[in-house]
Amino acid sequence: MRTRLALAGGLALLVVVGFLAGAALWGYLRFEAPGPATVETTVRIPQGLGVNTIGHQLADAGVIDSPRLFSLGVRLLSGGRPLQAGEYRFPAGVSSRQVMETMIEGRTVRRRLTVAEGLTTAEIMALLAEAEGLEGDLPPDSEWPDQGTLLPETYFYSWGDSRAALLERMAGAMDEALAELWLDRAPNLPLRTPREALTLASIVEKETGVASERPRVAAVFINRLNMGMPLQSDPTVIYAVTQGKEVLGRSLTRRDLANDHPYNTYMNPGLPPGPIAHPGRAAIEAVLNPMQTDELYFVADGNGGHAFAKTLAEHNRNVARWRALMRQ
Template structure:
């Protein structure tokens, strides 16, 4: 019996030494320099399990043994913290370094994509932009309300959904509008944030000159206060296209005379909806216009506008602009 017990103890000791050797070998493999000879981009889709993530990394040549990688993740209790996204794994990264990269993205470069929503884009145009981004997933069930998307540059990861991007844009616009409305000046002839957004969209489409926005806003505010129609071409264009594409030509007299819900030559006050997605500056201009007596403006040939308080002044400005247009046509 003593002999058998001694043999059993010897076997256990040998097995223990062998196990320790295997563990030491595994740890060494886990921490050793990896097989990548150059930086490599790896995409981990949303909802990927640890075993599948290990397979993706092995298939890309980023790790040498998916089993050791999985064991390392579980032992370090990081398996549930792996992030989805697209990562650039540095050359020679160990399995430990790769795991840390997927968990704490500050340790390696994360590949991100950008989409820029330009001020004055319509919601239909933004949806078309998102549809064209192959890195995004999912469908957009309906075009968001006009004016509800904040123009700015957004970052997206491969696999992000288009619906998520739309919601981010809507949340951003809601925050901008709420802050602007909270800080509005007193005595405005608009009674709600929705009306401020409509006015801001018209301001956005009328001028691309930052310094002019508040003065353009003052013209429309003055007209609303006097009960004058806004008579702004961009609203006529929106009534024709409804935001789906670009008109690409000048307006005809018949179009100016045709009544639509948005044609401010034919309707009183503001149109029923915004005509584009205004940026923060346009929204702020709508609720904090300059104090002027201006009632008119027309292009001045420099990219900006000539403003006028009276119809006589405005008529002279219009004549000057028409001469500039005629001279440009002759020189072409």
């Protein structure tokens, strides 16, 4: 009798063990199997959520089919590593294991914000304010960064990053770039400080949108500074009118050119008090290593570039050609 009971108990135990092993294998295979998503799916996981809540959010988005299985799989197979919050883009058919590994490693969506060369502080602040996924307020106008202190380039960020932190990255990038380029500057430039280089670079940035022209435009201004000639740059006059807070929206007038403002380089010799925009790295390089030329003038050529001249007579002919093109 006892033998029969022992055998029955043993068989029951084997059945239970077999059942549990089968259930474990079934669960493991489901955890490894392709999930229900038929299209790429983006899910945003806020900070502070537990594994169960994350599982339900993923299931609601159609990425996984079983929150309970996902939660159990994470607890058994994650090695104690936490799932990280953030914005994730999961491909169609992603398995629960792949979801877990993606979130453990924090492979979040990389968003990008491109800051074009020559933008003003007000324009960059508007970009930051409108950038999707960034959080937090920007500083008030009185605490905005000075013109020229932010480096234009493409910045990558993740959903939930702060606007203030991205602004700090822009400022740090400019500090680093300017320090590096200042060390490699050409000798005998009429630029005493890195800030003066930034000021001239911002003018060059506003004067031409043609990358190959920057060193040549910079050379014209360097030559003028060396000779004590006024820079006579229209963008500085525009800045005197707008303070970089808006687009002028009209042509400059004689009254604008005669305005005795510190940024009017028609009325004041030398550099203006500071940058008029945020120059890119190439513009800074151009003023610190300008083209070697005797040219003192340039004017638009009607084709997006400029016609350069060494003498006033030659310049006047270029101006006449440009005006004729404008009349046409």
